[in-house]
Amino acid sequence: MTPKLILIPVLAAFLAGCSSGLQNDNSPDMTTSSLADYQRKAENFNSVISLPHFETTTNTIAQSVQLTIALGNKALDQIGKLTPAQINFTSTIRALDDAAYKASLTANRLEIIRQTSTNASLRDAAEDQTKLLNQWLVSLDYRRDVFLVIKAYADTKPDLTGEDAKLLSETMRDYRRAGVALPTAQQDEVESLRKKLSTLETDFGANIDKARQKLVFTRAELDGVPEDFLNRGDVNNSNGTYSVMANITWHYITVMENAKSEATRLKLETARENLARAANVPILQQVLVLRDTIAKKLGYTNWADFQTEIKMAKTGARAADFLERLKTGLQPKFDAETAEFRAMKAKDIGDPSAQIFLWDWRYYANQLKKEKYTVDEEALRVYFPYQNVLDGMFKIYQRIFGLKFQRIEPPYKWVDDLQLYAVSDAATGEPMGLFYLDMFPREGKFNHFAEFSIIDGKLLPDGKYQRPVAALVCNFPAPESGKPSLMAHEDVVTIFHEFGHAMHCILTRAKYGRFAGTSVPGDFVEAPSQMLENWAWDKTVLDSFAADYRDPSKKIPAEILGKLKEAKLATEGNVYRRQLSFGLADLALHTQIHADNEQETVPLANRIAGDTFYPEPPDTAFVAYFGHLMGYDAGYYGYAWADAIAADMATIFQNAPDAFFDRDAGMRLRHEIYSQGDSRDVQISIEKFLGRPESIDPFLKKIGITNVLPGNP
Numbered sequence: 019m020t021p022k023l024i025l026i027p028v029l030a031a032f033l034a035g036c037s038s039g040l041q042n043d044n045s046p047d048m049t050t051s052s053l054a055d056y057q058r059k060a061e062n063f064n065s066v067i068s069l070p071h072f073e074t075t076t077n078t079i080a081q082s083v084q085l086t087i088a089l090g091n092k093a094l095d096q097i098g099k100l101t102p103a104q105i106n107f108t109s110t111i112r113a114l115d116d117a118a119y120k121a122s123l124t125a126n127r128l129e130i131i132r133q134t135s136t137n138a139s140l141r142d143a144a145e146d147q148t149k150l151l152n153q154w155l156v157s158l159d160y161r162r163d164v165f166l167v168i169k170a171y172a173d174t175k176p177d178l179t180g181e182d183a184k185l186l187s188e189t190m191r192d193y194r195r196a197g198v199a200l201p202t203a204q205q206d207e208v209e210s211l212r213k214k215l216s217t218l219e220t221d222f223g224a225n226i227d228k229a230r231q232k233l234v235f236t237r238a239e240l241d242g243v244p245e246d247f248l249n250r251g252d253v254n255n256s257n258g259t260y261s262v263m264a265n266i267t268w269h270y271i272t273v274m275e276n277a278k279s280e281a282t283r284l285k286l287e288t289a290r291e292n293l294a295r296a297a298n299v300p301i302l303q304q305v306l307v308l309r310d311t312i313a314k315k316l317g318y319t320n321w322a323d324f325q326t327e328i329k330m331a332k333t334g335a336r337a338a339d340f341l342e343r344l345k346t347g348l349q350p351k352f353d354a355e356t357a358e359f360r361a362m363k364a365k366d367i368g369d370p371s372a373q374i375f376l377w378d379w380r381y382y383a384n385q386l387k388k389e390k391y392t393v394d395e396e397a398l399r400v401y402f403p404y405q406n407v408l409d410g411m412f413k414i415y416q417r418i419f420g421l422k423f424q425r426i427e428p429p430y431k432w433v434d435d436l437q438l439y440a441v442s443d444a445a446t447g448e449p450m451g452l453f454y455l456d457m458f459p460r461e462g463k464f465n466h467f468a469e470f471s472i473i474d475g476k477l478l479p480d481g482k483y484q485r486p487v488a489a490l491v492c493n494f495p496a497p498e499s500g501k502p503s504l505m506a507h508e509d510v511v512t513i514f515h516e517f518g519h520a521m522h523c524i525l526t527r528a529k530y531g532r533f534a535g536t537s538v539p540g541d542f543v544e545a546p547s548q549m550l551e552n553w554a555w556d557k558t559v560l561d562s563f564a565a566d567y568r569d570p571s572k573k574i575p576a577e578i579l580g581k582l583k584e585a586k587l588a589t590e591g592n593v594y595r596r597q598l599s600f601g602l603a604d605l606a607l608h609t610q611i612h613a614d615n616e617q618e619t620v621p622l623a624n625r626i627a628g629d630t631f632y633p634e635p636p637d638t639a640f641v642a643y644f645g646h647l648m649g650y651d652a653g654y655y656g657y658a659w660a661d662a663i664a665a666d667m668a669t670i671f672q673n674a675p676d677a678f679f680d681r682d683a684g685m686r687l688r689h690e691i692y693s694q695g696d697s698r699d700v701q702i703s704i705e706k707f708l709g710r711p712e713s714i715d716p717f718l719k720k721i722g723i724t725n726v727l728p729g730n731p
């Protein structure tokens with residue numbers, strides 16, 4: 019199953035500070051509407067708008083899964099008993115997509131409950147039932163009766179075109195990849211290994227969600243850390259000590275970027291890299307062995323080849339080669355950056371032979387920004403009150419994609435501050451879909467930034483189109499009474515990124531659930547959102563909403579934004595080498611770990627990561643807390659791969675008459691990328707959007723590589 023959760027890369031998980039504040043609910047230009055009106059309007063367009071009915075008790079969660087499985091089995095029984103005379107596209111391939119789609123609705127709902135519920139027992143129930151549902155989803159591939167009917171239809175060599183032809187060929191491809199060509203006993207074995215794998219994957223993620231580690235420091239140990247952070251109620255213990263949570267990403271980043279004490283940074287880095295270690299290292303070893311065994315049984319050399327076969331990269335070797343070439347290309351820049359950090363550290367500690375370690379780079383990157391580029395990121399927060407950023411981004415996306423957003427009161431809220439918006443086509447009024455916003459952290463909530471597709475688009479059997487529903491689940495600085503909620507610039511980048519995924523989900527016109535919205539290959543899915551990050555670096559874009567909240571006549575000075583960009587480029591070698599270290603470690607684990615050497619898992623990952631970036635602290639296991647290994651497995655390279663495409667795509671806007679406000683370019687993105695989803699090969703969609711073949715040059719320029727690498731990603 020394609021993961022429906024779209025994560026941002028580990029590198030972008032920056033929540034660099036801790037201001038917070040008032041919620042201003044008066045969004046200018048944002049009219050409200052009622053759900054009933056919106057639903058009625060959809061009828062005029064022969065489409066359906068519905069909201070998910072979230073389960074609110076552990077019993078109903080279990081009942082939903084039972085019902086989903088029972089209805090799914092019934093639908094499959096129906097396909098399985100078709101006679102040759104009854105076999106056609108609708109009764110076979112399409113009916114299978116319908117059945118899988120219905121099950122996905124339950125799975126997506128449970129995922130939201132698991133990640134957002136304020137009730138721990140509901141989260142646990144959703145986790146348990148997700149395991150059950152996933153087991154059943156695996157078993158679908160091994161329904162022999164269903165497969166034989168589908169195959170009988172494929173054997174008629176039907177004359178299909180476009181999306182229909184793609185659906186048939188990918189359905190058959192999935193059967194092949196499930197091992198249906200194998201003798202029955204071996205098929206049974208693959209099925210049972212896959213079920214075991216799916217449960218362990220859920221367990222691994224749950225252990226990450228539950229990992230907690232509190233470190234207590236003295237004031238002296240936290241010298242350099244901003245006062246705002248130290249004065250927070252959840253940090254200041256009021257007895258001269260301070261609690262820092264290694265599992266709260268923005269706590270971690272704030273201290274790593276600012277604490278002058280190397281001992282403090284080493285202690286926190288070590289704690290962070292040991293989160294979930296005891297529980298997850300054994301699970302990861304089993305997972306890697308299972309994946310390798312399954313891949314080999316299916317005729318692949320390793321799991322990386324199995325995973326990349328259906329992506330743009332096509333082979334694990336090509337993905338690794340892309341990363342290796344970038345690694346080499348970045349070497350001079352990375353070395354120069356490290357030398358600059360080293361000189362700063364040598365001066366700091368009075369030791370000319372000072373070395374830079376993994377626990378140093380964030381601190382010196384931040385010092386470099388402050389000293390050489392005079393950029394104080396904390397001070398920039400005054401320009402980014404949360405509501406202004408949201409409204410400003412909405413205005414831009416409404417303009418370029420030809421849309422209208424309206425607030426709707428959600429009939430059911432999983433948390434009090436949940437917001438719901440309806441999206442309509444501005445020209446025709448056509449309802450396109452809905453999105454929820456759950457933006458602030460709380461205990462037990464998913465601790466990252468992601469878009470979740472809850473209802474995907476699909477042409478229903480009755481000929482009506484089911485419009486999508488998405489959710490952004492984020493952790494921006496929580497509002498605290500008496501203070502305006504101020505975002506870091508990095509948060510602004512993140513919200514432009516994540517909201518792009520919601521647009522990808524909502525603007526879909528794909529006929530089949532499996533091709534809808536963000537269901538594109540994993541090494542492309544990030545590209546449109548990575549491209550939209552550019553908006554947050556553009557002066558004209560920022561001036562349209564960012565102003566000092568104390569005196570809104572004050573915009574961000576061009577000089578400061580220029581310095582911010584220079585500072586970003588000045589550490590890009592570090593940022594990308596770190597990114598590559600994750601991508602290469604992920605690919606190494608999925609090509610080199612097998613049943614004979616599972617004990618090598620942690621040493622191998624640490625060695626590869628250390629060779630590419632800075633050596634890991636002694637006695638740590640970062641892989642235990644590396645959530646991407648489940649869902650983005652042998653796929654982390656996709657962030658860099660998609661980044662290359664994103665930089666190329668951005669040139670279309672950069673060269674357009676209205677630049678980042680350009681309607682034509684925006685509508686082209688909407689129609690050639692978002693509407694299409696995976697209903698045609700994404701390579702075609704990319705080139706239709708570009709109006710030319712791809713080029714890697716904009717990416718190399720963006721990250722400061724001057725020694726040109728041959729070829730595209």
Ligand SMILES: [Zn+2]
Nearest residue numbers: 024025026547
């Ligand atoms: Zn993303």
